[in-house]
Amino acid sequence: MSSMPERPTLLRQPPPDPNKAPIENVLDVTELAVLGPNIFTNTRKPWHPPGARGIYGGSVIAMSLAAAQRTVPADFMCHSCHCYFLLAGSSELPILFHVENVRDGRSFATRTVQAKQKGRVIFTTTISFVRENSSASSSALVSHAAPMPLTDAAGDPVRPPPDDFAGEPELLNQGPFQGHRIEVLNKDSALPHEKKTRQWVRARGKIAGGHQAHLTALAYVSDSYFIGTITRIHQLWRFPFRPEEIPQMPDETQERVRLMHEWEGLGSTDDMKDRPEVSMMVSLDHTIYFHEPKRVVADEWMLNEMESPWAGDGRGVVTQRIFSKDGTLLATCVQEGVVRVKAAPKTEGKEFKL
Structure with a gap:
């Protein structure tokens, strides 16, 4: 007897809701009360980046955050999210999000979420929520925040x-977020920890689902x-072919490679010859601290600044x-990942895979 065919969602995918921003449709989850309490599934097929x-x-x-939000009162907002990536997820299988109610207090609530495919946990997170206005009188609070970064040239914010x-290349403007070209600061420094990257991003369209939808949108783009x-910052080559091979490719492929490379702040591909080559790069864990949950407006420009x-x-x-366009520090994120480099460049026996 043949097995059931694999499908990306457990239920039939609905058409996109025109009243929602694209990112809201991408992140929509459906509750599966028939399977038990606090179980959700992806409403639509998740994105599998090329080559990932x-x-x-x-x-x-x-x-996972969207599922957890459905299990807490409306006046509780996420302030921290600690995640571990355990297995590579498939875009051809439905995901089940199991939310566990760990604790409900007067000021804080805690949830854990396990994302599963075929019974195996591919991702787990612990999320903490804080009740709005649960702190003491503002006069009794300590408060500070890092300011909006300054430009290198004039020293202005x-x-x-x-x-x-509308300057995003057509090749890169298909997703639910719009981005500006990545800028690498201190690019010529010999010390990688002195370098930083900056990029402006915003969700396309207008988010209609309130502050919780803005928080899930920020969580999405934070990765x-x-x-x-x-x-x-180490100027590593990450494509599945050497830069020396680019002139041998079709003109259209050459243009795409150079465009993607420059858009990511890495300059000319000609400068990457003889640079070390990435053999493996995957995320292990991911943490988000939401500092100003109610001030996150993900469909307006946000600046992310990264360093290692x-x-x-x-x-x-x-x-x-991550800063709002008015300079408010919205969130701080930390990620650790596997980054392995090939011992020496190899040019023989490769196919162009782009």
């Missing part, structure tokens, strides 16, 4: 792109280019700060 081992990690983080920005910061204090033993750590 599995689905985009930010979607699993964000859908970094300013967002115009609201009508974008994150551990890849290591490749930028350490790399070694086949791993790297990257920190990220």
